[in-house]
């Protein structure tokens with residue numbers, strides 16, 4: 248099949264899923280065309296069957312806000328015509344689904360079915376903002392198929408927008424060959440000395456991630472036992488995290504390493520993955536840590552209970568209870584055998600439930616359905 252994938256190129260979960268999906272589809276012999284305003288950061292080194300098409304947005308003195316949606320719609324039309332796309336799959340509703348629907352109208356009577364995948368904040372934050380809600384509703388109603396990354400997000404979509412249509416749940420996935428256990432002792436020593444516990448947090452430092460709470464948890468843990476926190480990623484709250492670490496007297500225990508291309512090499516080094524997000528529609532970062540045998544400590548909110556099993560392969564605490572999170576971290580660090588069992592169970596769960604081989608065929612089935620159907624389908 249010839250598949251168009253539209254996504255954000257930044258280090259957010261939706262862009263990562265879209266890029267990994269593009270690469271996995273290419274390995275399964277599809278021709279894949281990725282459309283975004285910059286090259287997605289994980290696309291490099293991917294299969295030759297994946298081609299990236301830049302969406303260029305022309306500015307003009309009249310434009311206070313250059314019309315990205317129109318530029319994207321034009322690029323979808325152009326790519327569909329030149330490459331003979333069978334289907335376009337957009338990741339994140341705003342504005343990608345709208346641009347794809349517009350392109351679909353422009354291309355008629357030639358068919359270009361639109362598959363929209365909802366990732367989380369496109370429903371929970373941005374999508375229900377008054378400025379965008381009518382457009383999000385239209386995108387959900389009018390796409391040929393809609394998928395969500397967790398059952399929780401599918402329910403949330405129904406709750407917020409009314410039951411507009413069936414939304415199929417297709418979870419995130421992880422390449423368990425690339426994200427795998429294997430501790431490089433020398434590299435670990437670059438971050439933590441012998442006898443120190445190593446905690447890791449990976450995010451885009453947006454407010455919903457509550458990265459500041461990761462610093463608070465480290466400070467509470469470090470009062471009772473030697474520990475350091477590796478902060479991977481970058482974003483709006485990074486500077487505030489540094490300031491909080493300084494204020495709490497643990498600046499020397501928090502290592503900020505910025506966005507890293509090889510996060511799969513860092514995750515296995517850590518004892519625990521801290522994810523104090525207010526909610527995660529799925530929690531791809533947690534899944535990647537689990538695949539590396541690093542158990543997650545998070546809150547029982549959003550779709551995380553569909554990923555982490557409390558007391559088996561990680562801990563899920565009452566939402567926003569940072570003190571409970573610190574206690575849970577200390578309990579696990581003080582029980583190395585339990586910690587190792589959690590790590591093994593986390594890896595097993597990733598391998599059994601969330602590999603590309605298990606998940607990608609479900610997207611392929613959706614593509615086949617919309618291509619073969621005449622009109623809109625679930």
Ligand code: GMT
Pocket residue numbers: 259260261262264339366367368369396419451453455524526527528529530531532
């Ligand atoms: O984490 C973000 O804010 C980025 C966001 C995105 O759409 O780029 O991530 C969401 O999509 C991921 C992939 O489906 C999910 O694993 C994340 O849980 C979700 N983030 C939130 O719901 C906060």
